[in-house]
């Protein structure tokens with residue numbers, strides 16, 4: 065079993081919370097995602113069994129939602145918004161700078177498994193562009209200096 | 225003008241219940257429960273003229289009155305906090321900095337429509353806002369504003385938080401309900417409308433965060449007061465989201481009907497680097513674009529409609545003369561192609577086809593006939609889809625091509641894109 069005892073308990077509580085079992089799928093996806101940082105088929109199958117829905121329904125719903133990576137990603141999932149307002153304010157330069165700094169291209173993960181770099185659509189933060197989301201946090205009004213500082217801190221935290 | 229929704233947006237700790245109450249919060253709730261019957265509140269909101277702030281501008285009270293009378297099925301209220309329309313970032317600010325205002329509006333509105341289970345649906349990325357709201361619900365429950373027999377009125381209400389998974393289409397009301405129900409969020413054919421058959425096929429009202437945040441103020445100060453603000457048909461204030469090439473981007477709460485030019489040049493401090501203005505998208509990425517000489521217009525539902533565009537979510541995206549309109553449109557179509565739920569052919573195939581054409585244009589591989597083709601595809605998508613996402617994708621395409629045709633022709637005849645947007649996707 066992959067899912068921790070604690071998450072299993074929370075999943076079990078969801079089971080009969082809503083008028084249908086199917087409705088516990090979205091909250092369940094978030095619980096599993098919070099523990100693993102991605103949704104693999106094994107985790108989804110286990111969670112489906114706990115909340116009492118079919119494994120097929122669970123996987124089918126999960127596949128629709130792009131917030132959840134379906135494979136393991138870096139410890140820091142860097143998602144730069146490249147939609148229009150951010151693009152006008154230099155999101156493309158930000159992506160290029162991150163690519164250069166991390167030595168990877170959009171969509172890739174650093175070999176040490178620490179950083180993954182993606183671009184995403186509007187994050188509802190267009191007035192503080194350019195911006196990016198890293199795991200659950202928003203980082204706004206980004207400049208090269210701010211990016212340097214952030215990456216340095218995260219690297220330090222990893223002892224590399 | 226005195227601010228209504230943003231009056232305390234900069235007050236420290238406004239997102240804690242003590243501060244919210246010290247600033248006059250949770251005074252409308254007891255008033256609503258003790259002095260008014262539910263149907264009287266519906267009338268009051270109708271009279272205030274409050275229109276939906278989520279995009280379509282439908283009058284809130286009128287929508288509420290569509291609920292079947294005396295139904296024995298549960299009635300649900302959904303607060304739409306999915307905010308994903310590019311250029312829009314107002315609900316996030318309301319939810320992070322003054323969430324009890326939205327919550328109080330939710331409780332009163334739920335009471336008005338005889339609902340005992342309300343859902344707040346956050347876009348998945350708004351993890352912080354959802355966490356704050358979770359705490360707010362606990363605080364309000366402790367004070368007896370949520371739960372059983374609220375303030376001894378005999379009225380019961382639970383408020384549930386739901387979080388989405390990064391899909392724009394979940395902002396569309398029927399997709400949102402599919403999502404809560406745990407399915408892939410494919411839009412439903414309407415009718416039936418949610419007021420008759422919504423969540424779990426029960427009567428459901430769905431409103432935007434900003435819409436419901438106005439309700440406590442209407443209860444406290446009256447429908448006439450609210451109707452006296454703004455224009456005759458677009459009442460109250462509006463939070464305008466200003467982004468792009470402007471000196472002071474951000475959210476501005478102003479009266480409905482503020483002049484767009486004034487919004488950009490006075491409130492927004494003018495165009496970045498003092499460059500000439502080229503174009504403005506007035507109401508979020510889905511609304512038709514305006515040229516620089518078309519911005520002397522009032523920002524309300526009617527005035528913008530008269531100019532062939534829409535107030536939408538009031539996400540104002542400003543573009544200066546250094547913007548390549550072909551590249552800008554490419555970004556938007558990339559978005560709609562990515563977000564199409566795939567249920568109906570015109571939208572699924574149309575957005576994909578338009579994206580391919582635009583990609584080849586910005587790579588310098590466009591053919592002269594591509595400009596007409598692009599327009600033709602968009603005009604065959606619009607009006608022919610299950611939900612309005614198809615229209616939302618077609619409107620920018622048609623308006624960009626109509627108003628900036630020379631740029632599209634130039635690029636398709638070997639000219640270079642002259643903007644700063646760089647990498648084409650896919």
Ligand SMILES: Cc1cc2nc3c(=O)[nH]c(=O)nc-3n(C[C@H](O)[C@H](O)[C@H](O)COP(=O)(O)O)c2cc1C
Pocket residue numbers: 275276277278279280281282284304305306307308309392393394395396397398430431432433435436611612613616
């Ligand atoms: C593709 C699409 C996306 C939408 N996204 C949102 C959204 O993010 N937030 C929102 O409040 N309404 C959104 N809407 C509008 C909702 O369907 C619905 O009309 C609205 O939430 C009703 O609330 P209101 O009457 O208070 O505006 C969207 C509509 C469409 C077609």
Ligand code: SF4
Pocket residue numbers: 393410411563564565566567568569571572609610611612613614615
């Ligand atoms: S218009 Fe697009 S988003 Fe709406 S139902 Fe059709 S395919 Fe889905």
Ligand code: FES
Pocket residue numbers: 145146147148149150151185186187188189190193195310311312
């Ligand atoms: S366009 Fe980047 S956050 Fe909206």
